[in-house]
Amino acid sequence: xxxxxxxxxxxxxxxxxxxxxxxxxxxxxxxxxxxxxxxxxxxxxxxxxxxxxxxxxxxxxxxxxxxxxxxxxxxxxxxxxxxxxxxxxxxxxxxxxxxxxxxxxxxxxxxxxxxxxxxxxxxxxxxxxxxxxxxxxxxxxxxxxxxxxxxxxxxxxxxxxxxxxxxxxxxxxxxxxxxxxxxxxxxxxxxxxxxxxxxxxxxxxxxxxxxxxxxxxxxxxxxxxxxxxxxxxxxxxxxxxxxxxxxxxxxxxxxxxxxxxxxxxxxxxxxxxxxxxxxxxxxxxxxxxxxxxxxxxxxxxxxxxxxxxxxxxxxxxxxxxxxxxxxxxxxxxxxxxxxxxxxxxxxxxxxxxxxxxxxxxxxxxxxxxxxxxxxxxxxxxxxxxxxxxxxxxxxxxxxxxxxxxxxxxxxxxxxxxxxxxxxxxxxxxxxxxxxxxxxxxxxxxxxxxxxxxxxxxxxxxxxxxxxxxxxxxxxxxxxxxxxxxxxxxxxxxxxxxxxxxxxxxxxxxxxxxxxxxxxxxxxxxxxxxxxxxxxxxxxxxxxxxxxxxxxxxxxxxx
RNA sequence: AGACCUAUGGUGUAAUCGGUAACACAUCAGUUUUUGGUUCUGACAUUCAAGGUUCGAGUCCUUGUAGGUCUACCA
Numbered sequence: 001x002x003x004x005x006x007x008x009x010x011x012x013x014x015x016x017x018x019x020x021x022x023x024x025x026x027x028x029x030x031x032x033x034x035x036x037x038x039x040x041x042x043x044x045x046x047x048x049x050x051x052x053x054x055x056x057x058x059x060x061x062x063x064x065x066x067x068x069x070x071x072x073x074x075x076x077x078x079x080x081x082x083x084x085x086x087x088x089x090x091x092x093x094x095x096x097x098x099x100x101x102x103x104x105x106x107x108x109x110x111x112x113x114x115x116x117x118x119x120x121x122x123x124x125x126x127x128x129x130x131x132x133x134x135x136x137x138x139x140x141x142x143x144x145x146x147x148x149x150x151x152x153x154x155x156x157x158x159x160x161x162x163x164x165x166x167x168x169x170x171x172x173x174x175x176x177x178x179x180x181x182x183x184x185x186x187x188x189x190x191x192x193x194x195x196x197x198x199x200x201x202x203x204x205x206x207x208x209x210x211x212x213x214x215x216x217x218x219x220x221x222x223x224x225x226x227x228x229x230x231x232x233x234x235x236x237x238x239x240x241x242x243x244x245x246x247x248x249x250x251x252x253x254x255x256x257x258x259x260x261x262x263x264x265x266x267x268x269x270x271x272x273x274x275x276x277x278x279x280x281x282x283x284x285x286x287x288x289x290x291x292x293x294x295x296x297x298x299x300x301x302x303x304x305x306x307x308x309x310x311x312x313x314x315x316x317x318x319x320x321x322x323x324x325x326x327x328x329x330x331x332x333x334x335x336x337x338x339x340x341x342x343x344x345x346x347x348x349x350x351x352x353x354x355x356x357x358x359x360x361x362x363x364x365x366x367x368x369x370x371x372x373x374x375x376x377x378x379x380x381x382x383x384x385x386x387x388x389x390x391x392x393x394x395x396x397x398x399x400x401x402x403x404x405x406x407x408x409x410x411x412x413x414x415x416x417x418x419x420x421x422x423x424x425x426x427x428x429x430x431x432x433x434x435x436x437x438x439x440x441x442x443x444x445x446x447x448x449x450x451x452x453x454x455x456x457x458x459x460x461x462x463x464x465x466x467x468x469x470x471x472x473x474x475x476x477x478x479x480x481x482x483x484x485x486x487x488x489x490x491x492x493x494x495x496x497x498x499x500x501x502x503x504x505x506x507x508x509x510x511x512x513x514x515x516x517x518x519x520x521x522x523x524x525x526x527x528x529x530x531x532x533x534x535x536x537x538x539x540x541x542x543x544x545x546x547x548x549x550x551x552x553x554x555x556x557x558x
Numbered sequence: 559a560g561a562c563c564u565a566u567g568g569u570g571u572a573a574u575c576g577g578u579a580a581c582a583c584a585u586c587a588g589u590u591u592u593u594g595g596u597u598c599u600g601a602c603a604u605u606c607a608a609g610g611u612u613c614g615a616g617u618c619c620u621u622g623u624a625g626g627u628c629u630a631c632c633a
Contacts, residue, residue, distance in 0.1 A: 008572050008581090035633055070632065118620045127631055135630050139562045172631055182561045184629045193631035212633045235563065236628050257563090257627095264569085313580065317566090319626060323569045326583050336596065371596065404594080413592050491593040526593050553594035556576065 008326055010315040012050070012256055016227060027371065028060035029041040029226045032086070032093070033067045033100075033216065036078040036200070040085040042291045046261040049310040051229055052091040063223055064093035068101045069215045071199040079200075085293040089303050100210075100219050103431040107210045108162065110218055110248055111173055111191060115154045119247055120191060121147055123174045130172070133179065139151045140180035141187045147176060161194055164207045168194050173208075175202045177243070185240045189213055207336065217241040220253035227396040228253050229426075231260040258315050264324045264482035266291040272485065273493060281496055282319040282478070285478070286534075287479045288544050289500050300521045300531025300546030301477060305334040321483060324365040331489035331547050333519055334530040340368040340376060342522040343415065343460040344509040344543070346472055348388035350464065351406075352422060355439045361465070364446065366416035369523075379512050382557070383417045388508050390526075393459050394436055404456035406436065413455040415525060462527040470541035473504040514538060521546065 007018065008109050016028050029050040034044065055062040064086065068074045085099060109248055114120040123146045136139035149157075158173055160166065173192035191214040196207045210218075216239075218226045228241075238255045245252055253384065267273065268291060276282045276290070285292050288299035296306065309330040311419040313322045343366075362383045369376030394406045406412050406422050413419050427433050444451035478500050484492035513522075516532045524530050533542035 008574085010571085033633090037633085067633065073632080130631080131629080134629055136560090139629095143627090169631065184561090187629080190631055195631080209631090211631075216633080233627060234633090236561085259564085261570095311604075312570080314582095314600080316571070318564050322569065323583070326570075329583060332595085341593075341595095370591090370593090402594090415592065417592095421593090449592085455592080458595080460593075523593085526595070528595095549593075549595050551594075 009268070011317070012054060012227070012229065012258060012315060012409075012465070013057070015256060019226070020058065025226050028055055028058050029063070029224055030055045030060065030229060031063040031065050031220065031223065033065045033219075034082050035067045035073075036075060036082060037070075037073040038078060038270045038273075039285045040082055040293045041268050041273070042266060042293070043260055044298070044505060045089060045293060046310045047231075048086060048091060048230070048315070049307055050090060050258065050315060052453070053311070054227075054229075060226075061094040062091070063095075063098055063225070065098040065219060065223070066102060067216060067219075068099055068201065069209050069212065071195060071197040071209065074200050076200045081294065085297075088297060089293065090307065094386055098219075098223065099201060100215050101199060103215075103219055103222055104206055106208075106222060107215060107218055108208075110250075111158065111207075111210070111214070112155065113248060114175065114191070115151060115158060115173075116249065118151055118176065120173055120175050121154050122161065122171055123147075123148050123188075123273075124171050125224065127169065130174075130190070133180070134184065135334055137184065143179050144174070147188070155538050159193075161192070161208050162206070164196065166194055169195055170194065175214075175244075183236055185213070185236055185238055189240060192319075196413055205229075209294060213237060214238055216253070217244055217253065218248070220255075221248075222482065224251050225253045228255045230255060230257055232257045237473075243494040256356055258319070259317050260321070261313050261322060262319075262329060262483075263291070264321050264475040265479050265484075266469055267323070267479070267485055267492060269485065275493070276478075279493075281493070285463050287475070288475050290535075291478075297519075298531075298534055299544050300335075300529060302334045302338065302521070303322040305331040308334070310557050324477060324482070328547050332529065334549065335523065335546065337371055338369075339521040339523045341366075341370070341525050342510055342513060343381070343461065343462055344422045344472070344507055344527065344530075345388040345390055345462050345467075346468070346504050346507045346524075346527065347391040348462075349391040349433055349436060351387050351389050351420070351436045351461070353385050353387070353418075353438050353440045354423070355442075358385055360384065361463070362417075364416045366446075370524055372490045380465045381416060381510055381512070384462045384465050387414070387461045388467060389414075389436075389459050389461050391433070393457075394422075394425070394433060396427075396433070403461065406438075406457070411453055411455045411464045413444075413446075413458040414461050415458050416446050417461070418442070419451060419453050419455045420447070421451075439541065450460070455510050460527075462508045462510055464508075468511055468513045468514050468541065470509045470543055472507040472530070472543050472545065474504065474545045476500050476502075509541065509543070513541065516541065516543075523549075 032051045052062045090103045123144050129188045172190045174188045177186045179187045192208045241255050286294035363380040364383050366381050367375030400406045418440040420440045426435040441451040478495050479495040481495040484495040518532050518534045520532045529546040530543040536542040
């Protein structure tokens with residue numbers, strides 16, 4: 001009973017448990033702080049999962065806060081898509097969505113406080129001059145000539161910046177810390193800049209906007225975020241994060257950095273993703289090949305699969321590249337439980353069952369999902385004299401002794417129907433098989449087989465008369481290289497997988513799919529998992545391949 | 559060149575805080591199967607290097623080595 005193995009914690013959970021144990025907090029408060037200037041991708045999913053799951057685990061809360069301090073890049077359109085994606089992933093943020101822009105008055109007051117304490121000054125230097133003043137990582141910087149302006153003058157100038165008296169770029173508010181500090185972020189960082197631009201929420205109310213370092217930590221503090229989780233590259237910002245909170249004397253949120261998740265064959269750079277779209281290499285941000293949440297959703301990846309994937313990938317502080325196989329595994333694991341099995345033939349070849357009565361249709365009862373209780377129910381599938389099977393499931397002369405699909409003289413089970421015996425085939429001048437002739441064992445009907453015939457293989461099939469044409473899109477990884485952006489000598493586009501999309505204009509699916517709703521996921525038996533595309537209609541069915549089935553046979557053949 | 563961070567099987571993450579390296583994916587072999595899917599079983603394989611402390615080191619110390627991050631009026 002007490003032999004229960006101790007659950008291992010990641011380093012963030014350890015910190016939180018410590019804080020809880022010491023009574024520092026009764027529950028954690030986390031936040032997910034996207035900038036509304038792009039679509040969410042798998043990397044964001046990781047951050048979302050970490051923040052929401054950790055709060056859930058310890059009975060805390062998670063805010064959604066849009067970090068909208070840069071009016072030039074941010075748009076309301078993204079706010080909506082981000083909200084939708086988070087909900088789809090299965091998470092609910094605390095109360096309404098929050099915006100850093102809601103704190104602009106408070107942030108302005110914080111800045112004033114800093115000036116009054118002699119810890120900030122208005123600098124008239126140009127961006128170039130400021131860059132020069134900063135020095136570099138080995139050389140200390142030098143003070144700005146405006147650094148020692150009297151407090152009253154700073155106050156006045158800052159107010160006039162806000163009033164719109166000065167043009168963009170003419171002045172900034174800087175913290176007054178230490179231009180020789182080894183941490184570059186302490187060399188009098190810029191706190192506010194002038195931008196006469198219309199903000200997606202505050203309109204033209206403001207023409208000065210706080211920088212990340214003077215917005216993020218303060219917003220965390222205002223919201224009483226206890227643990228502010230972010231990625232490793234913010235490590236060097238942390239001392240400044242702490243310094244500002246301390247000088248302001250406000251709620252001490254704590255920043256904790258973790259390594260962001262990289263996934264093999266995927267890229268998460270906003271700029272590069274945009275390039276793919278702009279170059280027409282993918283059809284938009286929700287192209288099923290994109291590592292965006294909208295792309296994955298369209299491809300048929302269940303939200304639960306993404307959640308378990310992020311969980312299995314773990315949390316630590318070292319650089320990592322998670323293999324794509326783990327992602328596929330999580331997708332299959334989820335879909336195996338939830339997706340109904342149906343039959344579809346992608347590359348058809350006609351089979352005539354010569355001893356089956358012409359014009360007769362026999363309804364076969366086929367289970368929907370053997371992984372579910374009661375097999376997920378049953379559906380009726382029509383069986384007739386002429387059917388399609390997969391061209392790859394027939395061989396004129398099989399070489400491999402372990403081959404147990406269709407070939408002259410061989411017996412094979414048609415899933416949910418009869419065992420058939422291959423009598424022969426017809427081919428055209430090029431040797432392409434045009435028809436396979438078979439006979440069936442009339443006492444081998446599925447579920448009532450008294451034939452005694454043993455068939456090693458089971459094939460999927462579709463009655464030609466009832467077959468419904470559909471477009472099927474086969475997706476593969478977008479890049480042939482696991483880390484396309486990590487080659488100094490090569491552009492990532494060189495690794496673009498030309499075969500990442502193969503369209504089959506006319507595949508044949510069983511009639512039960514005729515009215516399939518967009519977003520429905522299936523297992524096309526023996527082929528893989530598929531999802532009905534968002535643009536699919538009963539007049540033109542479209543299915544996207546989410547992921548193939550594991551294929552140990554195909555691999556062995558080499 | 560400086561400061562900071564990180565090094566555990568092929569990949570990712572653990573190891574109850576110094577007690578004899580584990581879990582998952584991948585790979586391979588077998589089992590089950592009316593999906594060459596699923597299930598189940600087994601195998602393979604690991605502490606960056608060199609010293610030191612200790613009865614005992616993946617854990618501590620020293621020195622290296624490798625990788626990453628930092629010098630936007632982006633976040």
